[in-house]
Amino acid sequence: MKLYRVAILGATGEVGREMMKVLRERNFPLAELRLLASARSAGKKIAFGDEELTVMEATEASFEGMDIVLGAASADLARQFAPAIRAAGAVFVDNSSAFRMQDNVPLVVPEVNGEDVKKHNGIISNPNCSTIITLMAVKGINRLSPIRAMVASTYQAVSGAGAGGPIELAAQTKALAEGTPIECKTFPYQIAENLIPQIGSFNLDGYTTEEMKMQNEGRKILHLPELKVTCTCVRVPVVRSHSISVTVYTEKKLTVDEVRAALATEDGCRLVDDPASKAYPMPLDTSDQDLVFIGRIRPDLIGENGIALWCCGDQVRKGAATNAVQIAQLLTQE
Secondary structure (H helix, E strand, O other), X not given: OOOEEEEEEOOOOHHHHHHHHHHHHOOOOEEEEEEEEOHHHOOOEEEEOOEEEEOEEOOOOOOOOOOEEEEOOOHHHHHHHHHHHHHOOOEEEEOXXXXXXXXXXXXXXXXXXXXXXXXXXXXXXXXXXXXXXXXXXXXXXXXXXXXXXXXXXXXXXXXXXXXXXXXHHHHHHHHHHHOOXXXXXXXXXXXXOOOEOOOOOEOOOOOEHHHHXXXXXXXXXXXXXXXEEEEEEEEOOOOOOEEEEEEEEEOOOOOHHHHHXXXXXXOOEEEOOEHHHOEOOOHHHHOOOOOEEEEEEEEOXXXXXXXXXXXXXXXXXXXXXXXXXXXXXXXXXO
């Protein structure tokens, strides 16, 4: 078996650490794992199985000898280091938004469009977390009949905003219980006992950058250039796992029974859909694992060809780290 030299850019962050965890869980064929981060993190020790790996400062020379680089850093850092990664002969699997919409960069969810990995020119992009979870849930429907439009509302956990999100939620919850002042640093408003209907900045039509990702990335991943999506993204006081309510409108009319039967066999998904016994997906049940749970499947009451459903998935794992490692696994099969 061929072994691969892998680097993680942004190894000390939440997604970078999760990438390490997933690499071990999936027994990725490693010859070397190189941990890269900022100068202030250089020298830190991070456990990796029975080993203890030392974090190195990311520089232009850090990627020499690497086969694959997993990106868990900002879009700015991804753009800065991409030329050096490609010059070193490595493939850059990037979790940031830097290259997602470039025509020559595949945007990949392995269970949906894994074959697009073969089209890479040294960079492969990981999609937005909510896009991944949603498309995992609807890919089986798209196989039955092409999706023409979607209406989606996302309920995104505070950890999606980074390490500061859960800390702020916990601090605000404690402050409310003790009657002390609320501090807002990570979020523009109080998130404890509240919902914030804005993730990203607004465009001229009133949609946020996060909301437009569902349409723009969905078109590219599903190979449906005419796909139309109306999306509303909401930050909710949940620590981990994003939830999405989505109604899909297909080319031909589908029954709930045939949709349910199709989704029950989809790779990477679990059907949890028994309203009579109160069985449906919830964030707590989907955290710290890789399956996307799908339930509440029902006919849309407005559009003749509409199907409504509810899905949940761990945005740190399948929505980020695991999806990137799965892409790397596809690269080992080339």
